[in-house]
Amino acid sequence: MDILAETVNTAVLAKGILVGFGGMGPAIAIGLLGASYMAAVSRNPESAKFLGQLFVFVAMAELFGLIAFASIFIIK
């Protein structure tokens, strides 16, 4: 591991992994939310009024991706 740390800038690797995996979860979550919203609207067009609620849950899922993104500035 010492040789790896000397030859490769591991901080850059860590940042890449952090952003990649940190963005993956919220991306899946937002996709699922959108899919369920579309399914709900196509089953019952009256449920289109829940768009505001959808955005609330999107923002909840998004928070974790943002935490991962903000954490890359801690890594030196």
Add this chain to the structure above:
Amino acid sequence: MFSFFASEGPHIAIAPEKLFNIGGVTITNSMIYGWIVCTLIIVALIYGVKKITVNGSHGPAQILDFGVEFIHSTTANSLGTQERARKYTPYFATIFFFVLINNWMGLLPFVGKSFTYDGTALLRPFTADFNGTLSMALVAIILVQVFAIKESGSQQHLRHYFAGSLFNPLTYLIGLMEVFQEFTRLFSLALRLFLNVVIGEILIAIFAYLGGALGFLTAVPFTLMEVFIGLLQAYIFVILTVSYLSVALSHSHDSDEVSA
């Protein structure tokens, strides 16, 4: 601009930067812009309130009218009754306009490195300061508790956390976890607003840097996205506080709660 940034990359600051001290209190750039925006909001609202009439309003006051109406209908939907909505709308409309105008004023081009004081930016959006959003969330959570205690009495309110039989030890365990959930709400409210704004700023800075000489063009899509996100975050801050309040005010203890 390109040659200035070429060596070191874009200037990224997660925390607000200190400018000077007044009697031991550190004044940061976020605080200064927060005060400026506060003054502007107060002046604009006093001006706007005089323009609103019963017969409908004209000009810029219409936006104000529409915003308050929107928050009122959201509150009424969530809290159930019109009386409650009329009672609590002033607070929610205040935080909505405060967050919204702070988010949008932070996107103006002169905020950032245009005005500097001792090499640090003089202006920085207020919502891009974790202390600011944390204090806003703290006020929101404490006010929800105060409203709930006023509405239903402290004993009834405590039964919200410690629902179920008092002779069951599990009640106290679950109740403690419910109490800790308030802290989760506090930090998620504060972190959500702060991170959305500050990462928007960073994204704009990075893409303006990547664009080089055409930086003013490559930053445009992200600035437009931030305009939308600023509105969305203001709405979400309000609707989450409203839903916390509606959960705290409801007397059925098996209602599904909005967590995180």
